[in-house]
Amino acid sequence: MSLLNKLEILADSAKYDVSCASSGTKRNPKGRLGRNTPGGCCHSWSSDGRCISLLKILMSNICIYDCAYCVNRISNDIPRAIFTPDELAGLTVNFYRKNYIEGLFLSSAVTKSPDFTMELLLQTVRLLRKEYRFGGYVHLKLIPGASWELIKEGGRLADRVSVNIELPTRQSLALLAPQKTPDSILRPMKSVGALIQAIRRERKKTKKAPLFSPAGQSTQLIVGATPESDRQIMMLSESLYDNMNLKRVYYSAYVPVNSGRNLPSVSSPPLLREHRLYQADWLIRFYGFSTDEFLDEKNPNLNTDFDPKTDWALKHMETFPVEINRADYPQLLRIPGIGIRSAGKILTLRKVKALRFEDLKKLRIVLKRAQYFITLSGRYFGDEPQNAEKIQARLRIPVQDKKKDSDQLDFFTRDPNRLADELSAITGEL
Amino acid sequence: MSATYIYDGTYEGLMTCLAEVLKKQEEPDDIVFFQDFTPSLFSREVTVETKKRKAESFLLFVKNKMGKDTLRNIMKCFLSDVPGKGMMIYDYVKLGIEKGKNLDLFLSDERVSKIHTLSMRVGREAHRMKGLLRFKELFDGVYYARLYTDHFILPLIAPFFAGRLADRCWIIHDYKRSRAAFYNKRAIRIAQLERENVPLLSSEEIECQMLWKRYFQKIAVPGRYNPRLQRQFIPKKYWRDLVEVEESIVQGKRSAE
Numbered sequence: 001m002s003l004l005n006k007l008e009i010l011a012d013s014a015k016y017d018v019s020c021a022s023s024g025t026k027r028n029p030k031g032r033l034g035r036n037t038p039g040g041c042c043h044s045w046s047s048d049g050r051c052i053s054l055l056k057i058l059m060s061n062i063c064i065y066d067c068a069y070c071v072n073r074i075s076n077d078i079p080r081a082i083f084t085p086d087e088l089a090g091l092t093v094n095f096y097r098k099n100y101i102e103g104l105f106l107s108s109a110v111t112k113s114p115d116f117t118m119e120l121l122l123q124t125v126r127l128l129r130k131e132y133r134f135g136g137y138v139h140l141k142l143i144p145g146a147s148w149e150l151i152k153e154g155g156r157l158a159d160r161v162s163v164n165i166e167l168p169t170r171q172s173l174a175l176l177a178p179q180k181t182p183d184s185i186l187r188p189m190k191s192v193g194a195l196i197q198a199i200r201r202e203r204k205k206t207k208k209a210p211l212f213s214p215a216g217q218s219t220q221l222i223v224g225a226t227p228e229s230d231r232q233i234m235m236l237s238e239s240l241y242d243n244m245n246l247k248r249v250y251y252s253a254y255v256p257v258n259s260g261r262n263l264p265s266v267s268s269p270p271l272l273r274e275h276r277l278y279q280a281d282w283l284i285r286f287y288g289f290s291t292d293e294f295l296d297e298k299n300p301n302l303n304t305d306f307d308p309k310t311d312w313a314l315k316h317m318e319t320f321p322v323e324i325n326r327a328d329y330p331q332l333l334r335i336p337g338i339g340i341r342s343a344g345k346i347l348t349l350r351k352v353k354a355l356r357f358e359d360l361k362k363l364r365i366v367l368k369r370a371q372y373f374i375t376l377s378g379r380y381f382g383d384e385p386q387n388a389e390k391i392q393a394r395l396r397i398p399v400q401d402k403k404k405d406s407d408q409l410d411f412f413t414r415d416p417n418r419l420a421d422e423l424s425a426i427t428g429e430l
Numbered sequence: 431m432s433a434t435y436i437y438d439g440t441y442e443g444l445m446t447c448l449a450e451v452l453k454k455q456e457e458p459d460d461i462v463f464f465q466d467f468t469p470s471l472f473s474r475e476v477t478v479e480t481k482k483r484k485a486e487s488f489l490l491f492v493k494n495k496m497g498k499d500t501l502r503n504i505m506k507c508f509l510s511d512v513p514g515k516g517m518m519i520y521d522y523v524k525l526g527i528e529k530g531k532n533l534d535l536f537l538s539d540e541r542v543s544k545i546h547t548l549s550m551r552v553g554r555e556a557h558r559m560k561g562l563l564r565f566k567e568l569f570d571g572v573y574y575a576r577l578y579t580d581h582f583i584l585p586l587i588a589p590f591f592a593g594r595l596a597d598r599c600w601i602i603h604d605y606k607r608s609r610a611a612f613y614n615k616r617a618i619r620i621a622q623l624e625r626e627n628v629p630l631l632s633s634e635e636i637e638c639q640m641l642w643k644r645y646f647q648k649i650a651v652p653g654r655y656n657p658r659l660q661r662q663f664i665p666k667k668y669w670r671d672l673v674e675v676e677e678s679i680v681q682g683k684r685s686a687e
């Protein structure tokens with residue numbers, strides 16, 4: 001089979017994984033090829049509007065398992081292929097030199113056995129690092145069930161490692177991926193998390209300590225294939241951030257590729273829900289929220305009409321208005337429409353003067369939402385009184401824009417004012 | 431009569447110019463690169479001769495008085511391609527003499543915000559091109575990439591690529607400005623390079639492009655097709671030398687070139 005054929009098949013099989021972003025790490029290569037861009041870097045955007053940063057590819061799509069939601073499951077009749085480590089390392093280096101990519105995102109179906117597969121992945125990365133002296137970014141998928149020795153070597157060679165949880169609960173996992181046990185996923189995650197921390201501590205003392213997955217670990221959850229609520233999903237993410245030291249949790253709207261008794265029938269991926277989850281994730285990671293604050297037993301799902309911060313604020317009018325000239329950083333971040341950048345600008349300017357309303361405009365802070373939640377030196381500037389219902393009516397998405405699942409894509413494409421929303425769809429930034 | 435000051439287009443030139451103008455009491459009418467200069471009845475013209483020493487001591491003065499960030503902002507604005515940047519930088523530095531190290535805190539003052547916005551735009555374009563630049567391997571093994579950028583970002587990205595692709599000789603060609611960064615595995619030199627015909631590619635290059643294009647088509651998820659979003663991220667003006675999209679979208683334009 002030609003390299004081109006393999007590339008086609010194995011890219012096609014890899015495309016559903018979304019946990020694919022580079023974030024610059026300081027790996028100082030001894031060789032002469034490669035340097036990470038601090039903060040990560042997109043090299044292209046595919047026609048679905050997603051950033052291409054890494055060569056996202058499977059080593060092999062020949063699988064011994066039969067996960068219900070997956071294109072590559074053993075019971076599917078699809079073309080199969082497997083790279084040799086030489087082929088894949090060569091391809092990566094060629095693409096890298098042309099500046100198509102920032103590095104490699106390597107995953108695989110489980111071919112023969114977890115250890116066999118993991119060893120193939122390692123051979124590829126070893127070649128890259130040792131033979132090609134490749135200093136670019138490598139994100140390596142860990143194969144659930146592979147032995148700890150192999151996983152450890154993976155962490156030493158890669159910039160980031162990850163295990164995909166895919167399904168948010170034990171029950172769903174048992175239903176749709178019966179051959180993967182929660183234990184085979186969580187155990188390596190936990191050990192890797194502990195090791196990352198230990199090595200970080202050591203490197204604070206001496207820079208000679210070897211790197212171990214310096215960009216941390218991440219995971220992916222499929223949204224909409226199983227009946228979990230947003231609350232269940234966010235609780236899981238929160239505990240992964242808190243207890244397992246995860247750097248990122250990615251959410252992937254379920255794209256139906258198979259049909260099966262245990263699978264829901266959906267016509268298109270729940271993109272709006274995915275978008276809201278990313279926003280909620282952002283609240284947890286950067287704005288100091290905990291899931292309990294905005295999702296509870298009674299309201300276990302995120303509001304589709306408002307972003308989660310606005311939704312929270314409307315339910316907590318007692319904490320507003322916030323005085324822009326006095327609020328501290330965490331308080332500023334809780335104002336709808338004020339993000340990290342705006343809060344930073346406010347604090348900077350406050351060092352030299354008391355802010356007036358015009359100043360906010362000059363700082364180019366978008367006041368569409370924020371106006372209802374702030375005062376400047378005691379004055380309120382909102383064009384509605386401080387009343388949750390009135391404000392809600394003002395900020396609600398017009399009815400004709402409200403989407404059923406089927407035309408959610410439109411939600412992102414029709415209204416040019418939604419550009420900010422679209423861009424934030426990638427990161428969840430609010 | 432107040433005056434328009436003309437410099438030679440170099441960074442040192444602009445700095446010499448600023449140093450001299452700021453010493454005077456009267457406000458200048460304009461500070462321009464000689465190519466952009468159009469004579470006016472109402473303004474005296476003064477051509478400022480570039481003096482390296484003077485420029486250096488001025489830069490040092492700015493650095494000590496206002497800080498490194500200010501210096502970096504000035505440099506990025508100098509690389510920008512917008513009319514009136516000379517006066518913008520003048521206004522900024524003049525305010526800096528008054529405010530010192532606090533200069534960059536005055537975010538709502540136009541003299542500061544204009545510079546910040548511009549410097550951010552230049553920085554953003556440079557960052558973007560770190561991703562969107564495409565090297566093509568020529569028949570003689572040299573790597574060649576073309577840019578069509580709004581601003582003159584070569585000095586910002588060349589050192590980055592010297593670290594990234596250190597083991598090849600390469601050329602990054604700013605096609606609009608007929609300038610290029612040349613790298614010979616040791617040092618970078620920026621010099622004139624006229625627009626030439628598309629150079630001959632190596633045979634490996636053609637194969638590599640084919641692989642990449644096919645990969646690019648395969649990696650998109652059909653159920654999430656959203657070309658409008660794609661264009662938001664890569665404005666059309668950057669598509670020209672992008673291997674993965676050039677065939678389908680830009681070919682018509684290319685042959686008309």
Ligand code: SF4
Pocket residue numbers: 063064065066067070071072073074108109110177
């Ligand atoms: S292990 Fe499951 S999810 Fe992974 S490739 Fe095989 S069938 Fe797909």
